[in-house]
Amino acid sequence: MGSRHFVIIGNGISGITFARHLRKGDDQARITVISGESPYFFSRTALMYVYMGQMKWEHTQPYEPHFWKKNRIDLLQDWVKTLDFETKILGFASGETLTYDVLVLATGSKPAFFGWPGQDLKGVQGLYTKQDLETMEAATSKPIQRAVIVGGGLIGIEMAEMLTYKKIPVTFLVRENRFWEQVLPEQEAELVQKHISAYSIDLRLQTELKEILADEQGNVRAVITTAGEEIPCEFLGIATGVTPNVDFLKSTTLAVGKGVKVNSYFESSVPDVYAIGDCAEFEQPPGPGRRTLEQVWYTGRMHGETLAHNFCNKPVSYQPGVWFNSAKFFAIEYQTYGIVRPDAVAGVPCFYWEHHLGKVSFRMEMDEAGKIAGVINLGFRLRHEFFDRAIREKWSGQQVIQRLEEGVFDPEFYAPYHLEIQNAFQDQFGVPISTSKQSFLQKIFGARL
Amino acid sequence: MRKIEIIGLILFLVGMSVFTILPFSSQYRLSEEQLRSSVKDIHRDQLAELMQPMYGQTYTSTHSFLTAYSSYFKPYNDELKAKQAWDQVIWDDYGFVLAKAAMDGPSKTNPWASLGLSIGLIVLGGIMFNLGGNGASHESLTHTGVFHSSLKNKGLLGLLTGSYLILFYVILYWFPAYLAPLVWMVEPISQFLSGGPASQWFLYGLVYTLAIGVMGVRMLLKYRGNRYQQLRTASLIFFQTAFAFIIPEVLVLLNKPYFDFKNIWPLDYDFFYDYQLDTFISSGGLGLFMLVWGILLIVIGVPVFTYFYGKRWYCSWVCGCGGLAETVGDEFRHLSDKSIKAWQWERWMIHGVLALAVVMTALTLVNYFTSFSLLGQVTNQLHSMYGFAIGSAFAGVVGTGFYPLLGNRVWCRFGCPLAAYLGLVQRFKSRFRITTNGGQCISCGNCSTHCEMGIDVRAYAQQGQNIVRSSCVGCGVCASVCPRGVLKLENGPEEDRIHEFPILIGNDSIKLRA
Numbered sequence: 001m002g003s004r005h006f007v008i009i010g011n012g013i014s015g016i017t018f019a020r021h022l023r024k025g026d027d028q029a030r031i032t033v034i035s036g037e038s039p040y041f042f043s044r045t046a047l048m049y050v051y052m053g054q055m056k057w058e059h060t061q062p063y064e065p066h067f068w069k070k071n072r073i074d075l076l077q078d079w080v081k082t083l084d085f086e087t088k089i090l091g092f093a094s095g096e097t098l099t100y101d102v103l104v105l106a107t108g109s110k111p112a113f114f115g116w117p118g119q120d121l122k123g124v125q126g127l128y129t130k131q132d133l134e135t136m137e138a139a140t141s142k143p144i145q146r147a148v149i150v151g152g153g154l155i156g157i158e159m160a161e162m163l164t165y166k167k168i169p170v171t172f173l174v175r176e177n178r179f180w181e182q183v184l185p186e187q188e189a190e191l192v193q194k195h196i197s198a199y200s201i202d203l204r205l206q207t208e209l210k211e212i213l214a215d216e217q218g219n220v221r222a223v224i225t226t227a228g229e230e231i232p233c234e235f236l237g238i239a240t241g242v243t244p245n246v247d248f249l250k251s252t253t254l255a256v257g258k259g260v261k262v263n264s265y266f267e268s269s270v271p272d273v274y275a276i277g278d279c280a281e282f283e284q285p286p287g288p289g290r291r292t293l294e295q296v297w298y299t300g301r302m303h304g305e306t307l308a309h310n311f312c313n314k315p316v317s318y319q320p321g322v323w324f325n326s327a328k329f330f331a332i333e334y335q336t337y338g339i340v341r342p343d344a345v346a347g348v349p350c351f352y353w354e355h356h357l358g359k360v361s362f363r364m365e366m367d368e369a370g371k372i373a374g375v376i377n378l379g380f381r382l383r384h385e386f387f388d389r390a391i392r393e394k395w396s397g398q399q400v401i402q403r404l405e406e407g408v409f410d411p412e413f414y415a416p417y418h419l420e421i422q423n424a425f426q427d428q429f430g431v432p433i434s435t436s437k438q439s440f441l442q443k444i445f446g447a448r449l
Numbered sequence: 450m451r452k453i454e455i456i457g458l459i460l461f462l463v464g465m466s467v468f469t470i471l472p473f474s475s476q477y478r479l480s481e482e483q484l485r486s487s488v489k490d491i492h493r494d495q496l497a498e499l500m501q502p503m504y505g506q507t508y509t510s511t512h513s514f515l516t517a518y519s520s521y522f523k524p525y526n527d528e529l530k531a532k533q534a535w536d537q538v539i540w541d542d543y544g545f546v547l548a549k550a551a552m553d554g555p556s557k558t559n560p561w562a563s564l565g566l567s568i569g570l571i572v573l574g575g576i577m578f579n580l581g582g583n584g585a586s587h588e589s590l591t592h593t594g595v596f597h598s599s600l601k602n603k604g605l606l607g608l609l610t611g612s613y614l615i616l617f618y619v620i621l622y623w624f625p626a627y628l629a630p631l632v633w634m635v636e637p638i639s640q641f642l643s644g645g646p647a648s649q650w651f652l653y654g655l656v657y658t659l660a661i662g663v664m665g666v667r668m669l670l671k672y673r674g675n676r677y678q679q680l681r682t683a684s685l686i687f688f689q690t691a692f693a694f695i696i697p698e699v700l701v702l703l704n705k706p707y708f709d710f711k712n713i714w715p716l717d718y719d720f721f722y723d724y725q726l727d728t729f730i731s732s733g734g735l736g737l738f739m740l741v742w743g744i745l746l747i748v749i750g751v752p753v754f755t756y757f758y759g760k761r762w763y764c765s766w767v768c769g770c771g772g773l774a775e776t777v778g779d780e781f782r783h784l785s786d787k788s789i790k791a792w793q794w795e796r797w798m799i800h801g802v803l804a805l806a807v808v809m810t811a812l813t814l815v816n817y818f819t820s821f822s823l824l825g826q827v828t829n830q831l832h833s834m835y836g837f838a839i840g841s842a843f844a845g846v847v848g849t850g851f852y853p854l855l856g857n858r859v860w861c862r863f864g865c866p867l868a869a870y871l872g873l874v875q876r877f878k879s880r881f882r883i884t885t886n887g888g889q890c891i892s893c894g895n896c897s898t899h900c901e902m903g904i905d906v907r908a909y910a911q912q913g914q915n916i917v918r919s920s921c922v923g924c925g926v927c928a929s930v931c932p933r934g935v936l937k938l939e940n941g942p943e944e945d946r947i948h949e950f951p952i953l954i955g956n957d958s959i960k961l962r963a
Contacts, residue, residue, distance in 0.1 A: 013892070046893040052590075053597035054930075059898040062907055064788060165593050199587060297891045302956040309959045321957040326889050328932040331588035331674075335889070335934055381934035384887025388954050409886055409937050411928050413676040447676040 003028040007100035009080055011035035013297055014277025015106030017304030023071050025312025036079035038130050047133045048158045052165040083252055085270045102272050105260055109242035109278040118212030123220040124236045127155055139235050140166055147235040148223050150209045152179045154327050156239035161330050164199050171202040171231055185342050191361055192329045244279040257281050264317035266307045276303035287320050289339045322391045337387035338374025340365045353424040362421050366397045380417050381409035401425040405436040415447040450581045457577025464570030475554030475630040477514035479503045483550040492539055499525055511627045548626040556634040563634040572659050579667035588674055592930050601780050607853040615850035622841040625649040642698035658694040662686055664776035677925050685772035693769045706732050708739050711767050713746045715806035716867035723817045752874050759881025760871035761923025778857025782901035785856035791903055795863055803869035809835055858901040872919030880940040883916035887954035890935045896927035910935050914951040
């Protein structure tokens with residue numbers, strides 16, 4: 001192994017996880033992490049909480065500054081401008097250079113913009129980087145009349161919540177027929193839509209952005225939708241997805257598609273150059289039902305873990321397990337385990353239950369044989385370990401519902417939604433389920449259904 | 450709702466102003482009869498003679514009254530000390546009782562009106578403010594804005610509030626005479642409950658209980674979708690009101706020893722003091738029951754309950770200090786220091802105080818059972834040092850006065866010897882833990898930010914490791930503030946409770962320790 005110099009471009013979750021695990025497995029390696037965005041690793045997912053005064057910037061940093069020195073991980077704040085894969089020399093915006101033995105690209109994503117007229121105006125932005133947070137804070141530091149958000153996904157709804165905190169009225173443009181159509185089935189989407197309308201979000205489905213209008217100072221003044229409507233606004237959030245942050249690599253010899261092309265060992269087309277996290281594009285989907293781009297927090301973490309393992313041990317190919325994810329739509333939490341298709345498929349049994357107050361729901365998709373394929377739960381919490389096992393071991397839907405109490409992860413004394421779910425499943429599928437018993441304390445003090 | 454909130458705030462501020470001004474609105478005129486009925490038999494004649502020049506004089510401020518009192522009292526006492534006539538030296542501080550006896554002012558002549566205009570308005574305004582503010586806010590915004598608030602993020606309002614609290618505690622512990630006018634307005638309540646006169650401690654107990662109640666209402670509203678928080682808050686309000694405030698006063702009314710049945714040694718550090726033991730033993734069956742009850746709580750209650758539920762059964766469901774921290778202190782929880790350095794300090798300090806309390810109590814008991822032949826007055830000096838440094842300065846002034854500066858659990862985290870004892874049980878022999886939900890953590894840091902005990906919860910959650918920390922009081926806010934449903938307070942089998950090498954679910958390529 002020797003003392004090779006590992007240089008990692010990007011200090012997000014994948015790059016940092018790689019660096020930490022490499023250090024654990026290889027005491028000799030020289031490790032340098034480069035980021036122009038921020039001196040220290042921070043949690044991108046917490047940007048919204050800083051904006052809403054729920055956290056301070058330093059709280060987003062999972063490790064104290066002394067951690068890096070102690071683990072001999074050198075941090076360099078600069079932007080990489082040139083890469084020479086022959087001489088293995090990186091050139092920086094500052095004019096400095098650095099030589100690597102192994103280069104790991106972990107440059108993440110950037111908000112996708114689709115060439116709208118006026119998209120470079122002041123007050124038009126995505127939300128991905130620390131700098132995005134700062135410009136958003138500046139743009140909304142004075143009271144404004146209205147903001148518009150484009151894009152019905154997770155970042156869009158986060159931005160809507162952030163602006164709501166500042167009491168800024170929000171118009172939310174969603175191209176599809178429902179919120180997060182690629183992921184959420186109709187009933188869940190409706191539940192979320194109803195919930196956000198309680199926060200006075202003006203949700204416009206099947207509405208796209210066509211053009212952005214400027215005032216004399218070059219600030220956004222209004223948007224025009226594809227329906228031809230002009231909506232005045234002083235802030236426009238673009239949340240139409242993210243795309244790998246690889247522009248600076250496109251002029252090199254590296255094979256780049258949407259992202260940096262890699263095999264299942266994260267090897268790029270150039271020797272000693274690897275790519276992990278959002279910026280990596282697998283040649284083949286890494287698992288059934290997976291995409292060639294994996295752009296969530298925990299996949300970035302797993303890429304980093306696996307690649308570090310491969311430098312310290314016998315290399316293995318990357319194999320993600322059962323799919324899972326989570327999010328939060330204002331006050332409603334969302335989790336999913338396994339695969340649930342957003343649109344019903346004929347002949348595939350699917351169970352759906354919704355609480356009468358319309359803030360809690362549970363869906364389980366099964367295969368033709370009645371085995372669990374995946375679940376989506378809103379408004380209450382389910383245990384990852386339980387569902388990972390159930391899906392892996394192909395439990396029958398009946399068995400999952402029978403044992404559902406073990407799978408609930410809500411705090412103590414919360415309403416026992418699993419009892420209603422058990423009854424509903426019994427009614428819908430005509431199979432016997434013996435409902436769970438409640439403890440004496442839960443019966444007396446627990447929240448009611 | 451906004452209107453109710455604003456009116457509430459105005460009423461609260463008016464009440465606070467009256468409460469603050471009242472101590473300056475009185476005058477003092479001491480008579481010999483007042484003096485004679487206020488001091489102990491053994492000092493009666495000496496003091497009656499010493500204070501002769503004060504009789505009939507009118508003093509227009511507490512300060513001038515106390516200055517005059519000292520000018521007669523101090524030279525006399527100092528002379529005795531110089532002569533080393535220790536048995537004649539007067540160790541009692543009669544400043545407060547004399548000031549109270551001699552006082553004349555609106556709070557004495559119209560106690561109910563004074564009470565209503567000060568504490569009454571504070572309570573009413575506080576409840577209105579909380580109803581208006583928290584009743585209207587959306588669930589998703591429960592924890593937002595704390596770092597944009599001057600009060601909650603060490604801005605000017607935070608500094609002012611902290612200073613006011615610190616000043617209040619300093620006066621309460623060391624200059625209580627200045628509170629005499631405030632004590633007079635709660636005199637009727639004290640007479641009703643215990644049949645006896647009100648002391649500064651009665652005033653403090655009443656204010657403390659009301660504060661937990663008013664801010665408890667706020668917690669109930671803030672967490673209206675969270676049954677765990679609601680039950681916990683209701684429990685804290687109940688134990689403070691019934692066990693810490695009303696029952697001890699009623700015991701006095703019934704001529705029984707003043708006793709808080711939920712206070713446990715070594716937090717209740719004078720439980721084994723000689724005079725306490727004498728009181729228990731000389732108070733018949735109930736006194737003996739108190740003694741046995743107190744010991745049972747220490748040797749059986751703490752280990753057994755903590756084994757099954759973790760230290761939370763006490764610290765965030767029962768304890769009075771916890772009660773104040775979780776209600777009044779709730780909006781300062783994020784100010785706790787999360788650094789590893791703070792954790793190191795914490796471990797030395799809290800276990801140091803525990804060791805100190807144990808040694809002090811052991812010496813006291815040895816001394817007690819050897820009829821003071823072994824150590825004589827040493828234990829008395831130890832008691833007064835501990836009472837000053839730990840009981841008053843640490844628990845009171847720093848523990849509560851510094852809420853807006855250091856967070857709401859400074860005492861519980863760095864100083865409380867009972868918390869240390871509970872924590873040792875929780876760490877090494879308990880079914881309690883906070884579990885993390887597989888691979889769902891996104892390292893956002895909300896849990897760590899809002900942990901009042903300064904535990905870096907995220908450090909565990911992001912590697913799928915159960916949180917088993919001696920300091921965790923099980924308030925459950927980490928679980929509530931988590932946006933991804935990752936944290937859950939659980940009691941379960943001891944097996945696999947502590948993961949040395951946790952594995953995050955999701956990566957089938959490798960199994961490695963995080």
